[in-house]
Amino acid sequence: MKINDVILRTVVKGVIFIILTLGVYLFFSGHNAPGGGFIGGLVLGSGLVLLYITYDLETVHKKMPFDFKKVAGLGVLLATGSAIGSIFFDAPFLSQTDTYFTFPILGEKHLTTVTVFEAGVALTVIGTLVTIILSISEDE
Amino acid sequence: MNNLLVLPLIIPIITAVVLVFLKDHIVLQRIISFITMLFVTVLSFILLNIVQTEGILRLDFSGWLPPFGILFVADSFAMILVLTASVVTTICLLYAFSTIGNRHEKMFFYPFVLFLIAGVNGSFLTGDIFNLFVCFEVMLLASYVLIALGGEKRQLRESLKYVLINVVASWMFLVALAFLYGTVKTLNMAHIAVRVAEAGQDPLLTTVSILFLIVFSLKAGLLLFFWLPGSYSVPPTVVQALFAALLTKVGIYALIRTFTLMFPLQQDVTHTIIGIMAGVTIIAGCMGALSGRDIYTIATYNVIIGVGFILIGLAVGTETAMTGAIYYLIHDMLAKALLFLLVGMMFYITGESVVKKMSGLIKNYPIFGWIFFIVMLALAGIPPLSGFVGKVLIGQGAIEAGSYILLALGFASSIIVLYSLLRIFLASFFGETTISLEDSKPIPKGAYWSFILFTISIVFVGMGAESLAVYVKDAAETLMNPSIYIDAILKG
Numbered sequence: 001m002k003i004n005d006v007i008l009r010t011v012v013k014g015v016i017f018i019i020l021t022l023g024v025y026l027f028f029s030g031h032n033a034p035g036g037g038f039i040g041g042l043v044l045g046s047g048l049v050l051l052y053i054t055y056d057l058e059t060v061h062k063k064m065p066f067d068f069k070k071v072a073g074l075g076v077l078l079a080t081g082s083a084i085g086s087i088f089f090d091a092p093f094l095s096q097t098d099t100y101f102t103f104p105i106l107g108e109k110h111l112t113t114v115t116v117f118e119a120g121v122a123l124t125v126i127g128t129l130v131t132i133i134l135s136i137s138e139d140e
Numbered sequence: 141m142n143n144l145l146v147l148p149l150i151i152p153i154i155t156a157v158v159l160v161f162l163k164d165h166i167v168l169q170r171i172i173s174f175i176t177m178l179f180v181t182v183l184s185f186i187l188l189n190i191v192q193t194e195g196i197l198r199l200d201f202s203g204w205l206p207p208f209g210i211l212f213v214a215d216s217f218a219m220i221l222v223l224t225a226s227v228v229t230t231i232c233l234l235y236a237f238s239t240i241g242n243r244h245e246k247m248f249f250y251p252f253v254l255f256l257i258a259g260v261n262g263s264f265l266t267g268d269i270f271n272l273f274v275c276f277e278v279m280l281l282a283s284y285v286l287i288a289l290g291g292e293k294r295q296l297r298e299s300l301k302y303v304l305i306n307v308v309a310s311w312m313f314l315v316a317l318a319f320l321y322g323t324v325k326t327l328n329m330a331h332i333a334v335r336v337a338e339a340g341q342d343p344l345l346t347t348v349s350i351l352f353l354i355v356f357s358l359k360a361g362l363l364l365f366f367w368l369p370g371s372y373s374v375p376p377t378v379v380q381a382l383f384a385a386l387l388t389k390v391g392i393y394a395l396i397r398t399f400t401l402m403f404p405l406q407q408d409v410t411h412t413i414i415g416i417m418a419g420v421t422i423i424a425g426c427m428g429a430l431s432g433r434d435i436y437t438i439a440t441y442n443v444i445i446g447v448g449f450i451l452i453g454l455a456v457g458t459e460t461a462m463t464g465a466i467y468y469l470i471h472d473m474l475a476k477a478l479l480f481l482l483v484g485m486m487f488y489i490t491g492e493s494v495v496k497k498m499s500g501l502i503k504n505y506p507i508f509g510w511i512f513f514i515v516m517l518a519l520a521g522i523p524p525l526s527g528f529v530g531k532v533l534i535g536q537g538a539i540e541a542g543s544y545i546l547l548a549l550g551f552a553s554s555i556i557v558l559y560s561l562l563r564i565f566l567a568s569f570f571g572e573t574t575i576s577l578e579d580s581k582p583i584p585k586g587a588y589w590s591f592i593l594f595t596i597s598i599v600f601v602g603m604g605a606e607s608l609a610v611y612v613k614d615a616a617e618t619l620m621n622p623s624i625y626i627d628a629i630l631k632g
Contacts, residue, residue: 073160080154086202093146094202 005054012054019047027122037118041125048126049133057134068134072127079120082113144187145199145212148180148222148261149275156254166245170237173250177230177257184226184261188219188611196618196628198267206267206629207331213267215625216615217466221264221393224470227597228385228477229257231590235481236378238586239488244376247289255282256382263390267629269320269402270327272394273313276359280306283387286379287371295374302371309358316351323348330629332402333622341405349403349410356398360391361447363417368444369428373436377484384443385477389469392447396454396465400619401626407457415455415546421448422553429560434493435483435568438560442479442519445553446472452546453534461537463616468530470608471518471601475526478515478594481587482508486568489581495564500573504580509569511591516565518598520558526601 023044030036051060086095098112155176159169191197197214200206233253240249259279266272284306288299321327323345324335336345354364361368372383399410425448428441450472453465485508490498502509518525531554538547601608618624 070161073157076157077154080150080157084150084154087143087146092200092203093143093150096202 008054012050016047016051019050020044023047027118030118031112031115037121038125040118041122042129044122045126045129048130052130052134052137068127068130070127072124072131075120075123075125075127077120078123079117082116082120085113142190142197142199142214144183144190145197145214145265146201148184148187148226149212149258149265151176151180151183152254152258152261156251156258159251159254160248163246163248166242169245169250170233173254174230174233174237176254177226177233180257180261181223181226181230184219184223187214188216188223191216191219192610192614196625198629207326207328210271211267211328211629212265213329213625213629214265215618215628216611217396217619218264218393220466220470220611220615221389221473222261224473225257225260225264225386225389228473229253229382231593231597232378232381232385232477232481234593235381235587235590238584239484240376240378244289249286249289252282252285252289253382255279256286256386258282260386260390264393267329268327269329269332270317273310273317276313276390276394277310279387279390280310283383286382287375289379290376292374298371298374301367305358305367309355312351312358313355316348316355319348319351328629329397329401330626333626334630336402337405341403345403346406346409349398349406350413352398352403353395353410353413356391356394357417358391359388360395360451361388361421361444362391362395362414362451363421363424365421365424365444365447369437369440372440372443377481377488380484381477381480384439384480385473388443388447389473392450392469395451396462396619399454400457400462401622404622411455411457414451415543418448418451418455419546419549421445421451422549426553426556429556432560433495435486435495435564436493438495438564439479439483442557442560443476445557446476446519449531449534449550449553452543452550453537455546456534456537456541456543458537458540459616459620460540461534462619463612464530464533464535464537466530466612466615467533467601467605467608468527470612471526471530471598474594474597474601475515475518478511478591478598479519481590481594482512482515485583485587485591489583490575495567498568498574499571500569502569503573504575504577505583507588508583508591509565511595512565512569514595515598516558516561518602519561521554524599524602526598526605528602529605 023040026035026043027037027040030040083094087093096112096114096117098110098114100108101111102108155172159172162168187197191214199212201210204210236249256279259275259282262275263272263279266275284299284303287302288295320332324332326332326335339345358364372380375383395414399414403410422445425441425444429438429445432438432441450465450468453461453468486498486501487493489501489505492498514525518527521527521531531550534550535547538544538550
């Protein structure tokens with residue numbers, strides 16, 4: 001059955017950028033304000049799910065050929081990797097560090113290893129969320 | 141600070157995730173998971189020895205000092221259990237390689253075994269009670285997958301019950317945590333112990349402790365074991381062995397920790413309740429084991445008897461009894477894993493699970509038969525095998541404390557255990573064989589190796605009890621004197 005979803009498709013084309021941008025914004029704002037990897041990941045993941053709802057599985061898969069189980073795996077590896085990295089610097093497990101770098105154009109920026117950890121969390125959340133939704137929707 | 145402490149948790153997790161990427165390379169998955177578990181085993185042995193020389197170790201995650209941060213604590217008790225759990229998992233993996241089948245291996249079987257052991261090791265090592273909850277959940281989520289993997293009708297029915305029971309238990313755990321945090325305002329176990337002692341463990345705190353008792357009893361199968369026989373008999377053999385060896389023991393560990401470290405002050409209330417529960421558990425377990433007609437029922441009720449017996453040690457609460465309980469815990473993990481592997485192999489060979497329908501197995505499989513005989517003797521507590529030391533010490537402790545009813549129940553249960561397994565041995569192994577030597581299915585080599593390794597470790601725990609005594613005595617001493625633990629955390 002073909003549903004006439006012109007309105008949905010048109011709206012999503014615009015809205016998806018707002019959702020994904022909000023996800024990225026939440027991810028970075030989490031460093032000092034509400035937000036962070038988990039929430040950012042949820043928003044990004046729900047954006048992807050919206051794409052899957054609007055277009056069919058094949059179309060989205062053609063443009064994003066990811067196995068989301070592996071995305072989740074990559075996320076856990078990143079998070080545990082950043083946690084275990086501290087062992088090699090003789091600091092307690094899970095220790096994080098940060099410094100200020102001056103870049104040519106961007107100017108002085110605050111770089112932290114906790115961002116890597118948060119990125120891992122975000123990827124895990126995206127991977128898990130999309131995998132759950134896809135596997136529920138797959139069997140008819 | 142000692143970063144080695146976190147490795148028994150984090151290495152299985154990282155390996156499990158790496159294995160997810162190697163989905164189609166099954167041989168590689170086997171090799172990597174086996175090497176990982178060997179490494180964790182060696183590492184936990186090294187850590188156990190470090191604890192002997194340097195005292196209790198602790199690792200404050202990212203440097204947050206207790207009681208503010210989350211920490212891992214390694215005392216002898218925790219390390220002994222981590223070591224035993226790792227040994228059991230390593231040997232069980234050996235059995236899994238030759239029996240679990242391609243279908244399971246392709247559905248991430250090895251990653252989930254590794255997640256399970258990560259959760260188990262984390263539960264033993266953590267020094268923060270909320271972190272204990274998290275590690276419990278890691279272990280339980282892996283166990284939900286392992287119990288349902290395969291998708292048979294029975295499995296789905298039993299796994300649904302298992303998941304429901306455990307979700308309710310976890311919810312109660314959270315409620316108990318909330319009450320505890322509301323009353324003592326801390327989650328660090330050592331700090332809780334201090335605050336509870338300062339408040340003198342008033343009736344409110346004792347009530348909270350009883351809530352924990354209920355939660356951990358559900359997990360350990362102490363009295364509240366109604367879910368256990370069903371759910372432990374449906375998954376593949378090797379998963380059954382892992383569950384029987386590890387899951388209930390984590391509950392027992394949590395009970396022992398809670399009532400020796402955090403709530404030891406109202407023993408006439410809490411320990412009496414534990415004693416009654418242990419006694420009833422043993423009686424009910426014996427009834428189940430006697431009435432069982434098939435090998436799985438008998439084996440699962442033997443797990444329940446074991447749980448009751450170990451907790452007699454806690455209920456009695458003298459140092460001798462605690463030493464016995466630790467010895468028996470080590471023995472029970474090894475022997476129950478072996479028992480379940482053997483029982484599963486009997487089903488694999490004959491396709492039958494009813495005792496009377498099998499006969500004469502020992503003619504075709506002599507080594508297999510005698511190994512069953514050895515594990516039977518070990519479980520009954522016959523010297524010089526592993527069950528003996530634990531039983532004698534728990535008995536001695538019960539006499540010291542004058543708990544003669546528990547003593548009688550405990551030793552009577554040994555006879556029932558012997559009888560229930562002897563029935564299997566006489567009916568299924570002795571007698572006329574129904575299958576000729578040519579028609580009999582061969583037992584895979586890997587399975588034989590795992591049987592032999594388990595048997596060696598059982599004999600070692602029995603004969604070498606003296607060499608283990610250093611570790612076990614230290615563990616029992618720390619349990620009996622919580623101040624050693626508390627000082628190591630809060631004054632270090």
